Amino acid sequence: MPHIPRSAAVGAVVATALAAGLLVTTSSAASADTVAIHDIQGTTRVSPLAGQQVTDVAGIVTGVRGYGSKGFWIQSADGDADQDPATSEGVFVFTGSAPLTVEAGDAVLVSGTVAEYVPGGAASGNQSLTQITKPTVTVRTSGNALPAPVRIDAKSVPAAYAPAGDPARDNSVNGLPLRPRSYALDLYESLEGMNVRVGTSRVVGATDAYNELWVTVKKHENPNRRGGTVYGSYRAQNGGRLQIQQLAPVSQQPFPKANVGDVLNGRTEGPLDFNQFGGYTLVARQLGEVADKGLARERTKRQAKGELAVATYNVENLDPSDPQQKFDALAGAVVANLASPDIVALEEIQDDTGAKNDGTVSAAATLKKFTDAIVAAGGPRYAWRSVDPENNKDGGEPGGNIRQVFLYNPERVSFTERAPGDATTPTGVVREGGRAALTHSPGRIAPGDAAWADSRKPLAGEFVFRGRTVFVIANHFGSKGGDEGLTSHHQPPVRSSETKRLRQAQVVNGFVKDLRKVKGDADVVVLGDINDFEFSATAKALQDGGALRSAVESLPRSERYSYVYQGNSQVLDQILTSPGVGRDFAYDSVHINAEFADQNSDHDPQVLRFRP
Incomplete structure (x- = not known):
């Protein structure tokens, strides 16, 4: 293909380029002492020329991006010119404005300042991107073959x-x-x-x-x-x-x-x-x-008459302003995919005005709309129990006041009401007739503990199934916000958020131990969005001293996931059981959201079936 100069076309956009801070010229060849791209990139992650001016860096344009971080990529036309596999032969040229003056296949000379840009800022821990900034660009020829990929x-x-x-x-x-x-x-x-x-x-x-x-x-x-x-x-x-x-x-x-x-x-x-x-x-x-390989949404098995089915489902900031379609889809999943569990612990139920920061804390309208949708989908008329949080004290979207909620099917289980707690009053454990009981049901576990600052407090409740008391503790631990990504320049990456979840796990573990001190074989189910992996320090702290066992670990390793992040299928949502529950249970991570482009939530629900 002939090399066709584009001086006329370039001249037509010089005024635009100058206004955008990108000077384009159309002359000259590279001087003998110019820097090559591999000299800029160097043999480490940081350019040895960072902060320095470079002149007439030669390359072929391989791509132009006119949105987001605007600019274009250039690559040496000489292949691996220095014969060093550690040095890249390509670099990004950041224009700061729509780079309308070049296109793929242009042979260019670029002069500018070498910079290391850290996406997300230095505090993110991200690696940096080597680039040329404040560029002056000379288009020499056009229509060149691109470097082989x-x-x-x-x-x-x-x-x-x-x-x-x-x-x-x-x-x-x-x-x-x-x-x-x-x-x-x-x-x-x-x-x-x-x-x-x-x-x-x-x-x-x-x-x-x-x-x-x-x-x-x-x-x-x-x-x-x-x-x-x-x-x-x-x-x-x-x-x-x-x-x-x-x-x-x-x-x-x-x-x-x-x-x-x-x-x-x-x-x-x-x-x-x-x-x-x-x-x-x-x-x-x-x-x-x-x-399209036709991935289907899973459906779990319906519980037998003598089995109690307990589920956890993060419904992703659900509030009445969400379209009815979202309510119907989530409700349909509870009925069809989860087989209408007897107890459902919901996470991320927002208050009745959603993210509107107006002091509202009640979620009654949210829950009525959701439970009505479940009935419309052919499910049971669930009752609910929860404790309203203090305004803007539990994290999440400002004004949203997310919290955990118990839904339960009163035709299958009963809820033991014991002086319902409030946002700041902790529930405790007492002995009643030789059995363990909560002082407040529903109640929050240690809401004043620093572990729960700006985080959702655990919700505890007593249920009775076929004459047997089951304690259920719904959780939504602190998020992984602030943790460094897997591609961090720190290796291993810093997981700063883990400290908070570790303390939260210790508090819940201590509460379970209190229940078991009163009744060693108490049936306790701890579940929710734990925001951490089954192999994490958080999960180990929840199980400390044999107080709980991880149900997800009953699955084959390849089936342990409830969330997909950056292409990694991983566990965030968990159900753990006390020894009183035993090992004769069925556990299912029901894959209906995380693997799909069309999602009703970003989490997959979890279901446990056992005989108390």
Whole structure:
């Protein structure tokens, strides 16, 4: 293909470019002493030229992004010019405005300042993206062939995820030499800004509201039977995962809707970016086609007459302003997919005015609308019990006042009402006729403890099923907000939020121990959105001293998940039982949301069936 100068076209947009801070020229060849892209990228995560001016950096434009972080990528036309696999031959040029002056295939010279941009800010712990800022751009020729893409596949991505950080530098990997043949994150960093491609790959993270999905290039890496990739430990991060976006605006090219287990067929090719919400991301100039593999929403087995079915379901900030469609879908799932459990612990029920910050704390209207929808779906007329929180004291959306709520089917179970507690009065454990009892039912556990500051307080209640008392404790532990991502420059990443959940788990564990001191074989079910993994310190603290057992661990490892985050299928929602419940139970993580682009909640509900 001939090289066609575009001086006329460039001249037509010079005024626009100058106004946007991007100076475009159309002359000259590179001088002999100019810096190459691999010199900018260097052999570590941080450019050796950061903060310095560079002149006439030569490259071929491989992609132009006119939205979000606006700019374009350039790559050396000489392949791996320095023959060093640790140095990338591509770099992002940040224009700060719509880069209307270049297009893929242009041969350019770029002068500007080398910078390390940390998406999300330094406090996020994210790695930085090397880029050229405040650029002056010379378009030399157009219509050039793009550099051949580097293929990312199961063979090229190392099994190990990341090196251990340097203890002398706060466990940062920034100063360590890249070893792309040894670590997945080092490989991706060595390709930052370069034209890459993946072939036919399985979708492991459904299309989200931001028009992105996740695939894996390692089909045998911790798979589950529904097509996902399971996050099974802090050392099994699944390096084959890669986020996929597209360069074309959605207004010009709709992004495909994909569920977990679908397949992205054919060639997906474009620059490898690094962003705040997922780390290394293939920004597709050419996007493959999604093949629908027909993933179905699961349905659990209905409980037998003598079985008590207890469920937990995070309904994601439900309030009366949500469309009736959401209420109907959630209610239909309770009836059809969860088989109308006897007791349902709900998380994220908002007050009657939702996120409107007007002092309202009652959720009666929310619950009536939801329970009415369950009846309309063919389910039972559930009763409910809860404790209204203090205004804006339990975290979540300001004004939303999320809380846990018990729904129960009065035709199957009864609720033992004992001087209902309020937002600040703790429930306790007493002996009554040789049995354990709560001082307040429903009641909140230790609401004044610092563990629950700006967090949802546990809700405890007494139920009776076929003459047997069952204590149920509904939880919504502190979120993982503030934790560093798996691609953090700290390795291992800092999990700062765990401290709070650990203390919360200790408080709940102590309460269960109090119940068991009064009645050793008491049936206790602790459940909810624990916001932590089954192998975490939080889960271990809940089980301390044998007070509780994790029901999710009764499942095969590949089936342990209730949530999908960045392509990792993982446990956040849990049910734990006291020894009195025994081991003869059925447990089901009912996959109806987390794997789907069309979600009614981002969590999958959990169901436990046992005979008290």
